[in-house]
Amino acid sequence: MTTYILSLVFAVVWVAVTGSGTLHNLIFGFALSTLSLWIVREQMSARGYWRRMGRILSLLVLFFKELALSAWKVAVLVMSPRMELKPGIFAYPLTVDRDFEITLLANLITLTPGTLSVDVSADRKTLFVHAIDCSDPEATKRDIATGFERKIMEAFR
Amino acid sequence: MIAVLIALLTALLILVGAGFALVAAIGINRLPDVYTRMHAASKAGTVGSGLMLLAVALHAGDLSTLARALAGFFFFVLTAPISAHLLAMAAHKMGYPLHEQSVRDDLNDHQN
Numbered sequence: 680m681t682t683y684i685l686s687l688v689f690a691v692v693w694v695a696v697t698g699s700g701t702l703h704n705l706i707f708g709f710a711l712s713t714l715s716l717w718i719v720r721e722q723m724s725a726r727g728y729w730r731r732m733g734r735i736l737s738l739l740v741l742f743f744k745e746l747a748l749s750a751w752k753v754a755v756l757v758m759s760p761r762m763e764l765k766p767g768i769f770a771y772p773l774t775v776d777r778d779f780e781i782t783l784l785a786n787l788i789t790l791t792p793g794t795l796s797v798d799v800s801a802d803r804k805t806l807f808v809h810a811i812d813c814s815d816p817e818a819t820k821r822d823i824a825t826g827f828e829r830k831i832m833e834a835f836r
Numbered sequence: 837m838i839a840v841l842i843a844l845l846t847a848l849l850i851l852v853g854a855g856f857a858l859v860a861a862i863g864i865n866r867l868p869d870v871y872t873r874m875h876a877a878s879k880a881g882t883v884g885s886g887l888m889l890l891a892v893a894l895h896a897g898d899l900s901t902l903a904r905a906l907a908g909f910f911f912f913v914l915t916a917p918i919s920a921h922l923l924a925m926a927a928h929k930m931g932y933p934l935h936e937q938s939v940r941d942d943l944n945d946h947q948n
Binding site for chain 2: 691692694695697698699700705746747749750753754756757758762764766767768769770785786789790793795796797798807809811813816
């Protein structure tokens with residue numbers, strides 16, 4: 680069942696890439712993706728692929744929720760007549776250590792409420808995050824650690 | 837009936853998207869320093885363009901446009917944080933100061 684859904688998603692991507700939305704092209708894309716998925720079927724079933732897929736999806740849902748919230752917060756802040764700001768840069772100790780995971784975490788942090796990643800230390804153990812409201816950095820750190828970082832760990836290890 | 841609904845939804849998406857883009861622009865003007873400005877540009881800007889891309893997809897009502905609009909939104913989400921991050925990092929490396937209301941700067945302590 681999940682294979683069919685994935686084939687369908689790939690078929691839509693195929694339609695996007697080729698730029699022709701006819702039924703024939705969709706069916707052709709579906710056939711192509713089914714064939715490709717059949718070729719890699721063993722690698723996919725071997726390592727808990729589907730469970731991981733679910734976790735990536737849950738990360739995605741969390742991301743869209745946070746993105747909407749974050750745009751809303753910025754809008755409220757900008758439109759308020761007297762802007763009460765306490766900006767600052769705090770150091771966030773990283774638990775994830777692979778380049779790919781750090782990049783993903785930094786991007787997610789940038790698109791979530793009130794935080795913007797500025798730099799990574801040379802030893803890749805600390806992420807420097809600019810917060811628009813830095814009055815309670817410990818709480819922000821906790822939010823990141825129990826939110827995105829934990830979900831990234833679940834999805835990619 | 838459905839056509840009217842789709843038209844209304846498209847109009848709503850365009851209005852809200854344009855609203856967020858406007859807020860992003862106002863934010864860039866009102867916020868005090870480059871770091872806080874990046875917040876407005878990266879978040880409200882992304883959501884604004886994303887909603888308008890969605891409106892285009894809905895209005896066209898055909899699969900290939902929808903898929904391309906989604907791909908456009910995907911690349912927006914991929915690139916907006918990276919450019920905001922690079923601008924903030926470059927500003928900090930050049931010694932551009934944080935606004936005086938700022939309460940702490942761990943990165944500065946780290947580099948010294």
